Amino acid sequence: MNLTSSHKTLRLLTWFTLAVTVILTTGLGGAVTSAEVGMAYPTWPNINGWSLFNFFYQDIAEQFGIGASLEHTHRQAGTLLGLLSIALVAFSWRRPHTRRLALWNLGLVIIQGGLGAFRVLDNAQIIGILHALGAQAVVVCLVAVLKSCQPTPSLVRLNAAPRIHLWSLIGIALLFVNLLAAASLRHKSGAFSGHLLLALLASGVLLFSVRLILLQEKSPKVLRADAKRLLVTLGLQLGLGIGTWAFILGPLALEFNSEQTRFLVQNFLATAHLVVGMIVMAMASAVFLESKRSTQWTG
């Protein structure tokens, strides 16, 4: 295998791992929390003797209920993420910078597995909140791996470079804090007002970073593209946030014909809000990392 093809494979593998993290592992994890079936089976990793590698979901659902089946698939998705993270380390072995990031990612995924286990075995909601935070850290790490696989850009001298670096970094930090508030809200130990304020604040800061990038005529193309993607996902996330509030806490929460419809709509919105939130985190990290890679202060 020549270097170029191994490079392409590494990028593809990182994209795939990122997709698995966001869509499968987090999507299923979010659905588990939305349906409140995280404790559907209080043993780990096996469900009452059923192996983690059992793919007969119908049988599990019939024996232990759909809730256990959902939790089981989330654990399997986490296992797949672990295997992919090991593969990432192996494929990045000859690229020291990427390897270091891939090792960080693997470490975080292992910690995530441990947090998931202790959340179940200790029946501790606080660990569930940390588990949700850890998932975001994994995404940030994977975006860093992805950026390190991209060709090194030529540095563009921008007057606003330090401001872009600073505000996009603050945006990421605020997203983390907001996620802590959101996870606490979902685990019934936080208040909505805090989540709302932090969400608006993080959005404001990220929009300011996007504005800074887009107003610079000399901004690199890749950075501009990342900023535009962040703008779109941020808009989507704010829309979903309003929808989630309206149907769970707001005026539409009592407008359902049946309990089943209420359950499906509320859980779909809450899970979609969580998944898109993770994409926002990925995009914000991409903007920050790309700005660090491709821009430099003129001074």
Added chain:
Amino acid sequence: MLPRFDRIALSVVAVLACLGIALSFSSPGISADGPEPVPFPFTGVKKETLARGQALWKNQCMQCHAVDGSAETVTAKLLIPQPRDFRKGVTKYKTNQRGHLSTRSDLLRVIQQGVPTTSMGSFRDLPAKDLHALAAWTEHLLLTALQKRVDASYQQSGVGPMPSTEFFWNNSQNREVIPDTERIPLSKESVQRGAFLFQGDKVSCFTCHGKDGSGKGPASFQKSTGNYLLKDSWGKELRPHDLTEGLFRGGSAPEDLWRRIHQGIPGTPMPVYHTQLSSDDIWDLVNFILSLAKS
């Protein structure tokens, strides 16, 4: 050096972020809103304990058992077996005589230990004070449901009231069932005697549990359709326990198993056997059941 605008904006963001964090976590997290918890005076539970138990219930138990203990939640429908509906006043795993209310200490034990092989996890990591408050609130739900039935019965008949809730509660105390004889040591002979009882016609355990103890006996499971045939007092499908798992929902200690056989399991077709079996017979059955465990 950052521009003046950025320095001011940074200060504003820092203040707002602190405010956001404070707002998020200033709430006590769990609140005891809803009807005011008024303790039944005869239970000796303080109002504050009950309020704490109610708040904890809303935070820890409500998603499965519902706010009123009815277990009418969508989450409950996603689980097998479904969480307990406390409105009938019946609980399965207790140490006192069948037909009596569960005691608070039995409820506490279930909350602490969980119910193995089901979705009911252990809450042993909660502080002891909270565990007692949760047990008190669970008992309160059982008593509230009982009070409703007592009131309804009185209204229907219009004559001589049923014994009061207090009578039922008092009558359930100090009725712990303790093995009459010392445990017969686990031996080949005892296991054989237990197997004879389990698989024989005297008590016919196999009709529900199956000759191999897998929980698929001729009276409980239809092989041709794969359907379970029994129902519990809540009208839900009942699957006799797979005894080969080696884990038992009401506790896996030999004394727990002895009590299960002696008193049966309330709310299920598992009857009392102390009328048909001696204490030693039950110990033989316990030894046989323990020998069935795969590991």
